[in-house]
Amino acid sequence: MSKHKIFTMSFASVYPHYINKLEKKGRSKNELDTIIFWLTGYNESELQQILDNKTDFETFFNKVPQLNPNVTKITGVICGYRVENIEDPLMQKIRYLDKLVDELAKGKAMEKILRT
Template identity: 60%
Template sequence: MAAHSLVAMPFARIYPLYVAKVERKGRSKDDLDTVIHWLTGYDEDGVDAAVAEGVDLEGFFAAAPRLNPNASLITGLICGVRVEEIDDPLMQKIRYLDKLVDEVARGKKMSSILRGDGSLGAGGPAGPSGR
């Protein structure tokens, strides 16, 4: 898939695919939402609004309240490319999210996925559900 068509893809189209992927692997939508909140600073209402409004990935990341400062600790391969070596800042953010979703689906511990950071960026401290 070309980078241009990926950034123009509605978040509302990708989000249910992420949910299905993590649930198929025995994880929950709450786990997925936790990593989205951690990476982007969106809260639950913000993610729901992005889905409802049909914003594309470019708009989703452009409106993100705050990219987590520990996002640069996300490393490894996604789609055969090392995320830490991606030059385009938007594409790197998209691949950061893909990598986090893969880690959730693989059953990695949440503390490791969040790079040892229990906070949710702009979302504040984690509540009882971990979100």
């Protein structure tokens, strides 16, 4: 079975689209980075290295320092699928990030996005 196209896409190619989506809604790159750091455990320099190296999504998520233990609190529909029911672990992690970006774009408070 072939890999899903998004698995082999570079994170750096999608990151600017996340930023544009959020800035159009009055949110910031710093807020995006905050949710990425919360979800993955990466820090600023590690994220910059991922962007510079054009790391693909599969590697990005396979090398996560520590997936946030509250990740299971991320629920709801993204791209027509309930994130909590996605069976492929890698696709689920990608959709978790998509869901967090959507929540940020919709104006949800950061405290709620970060499940605090």
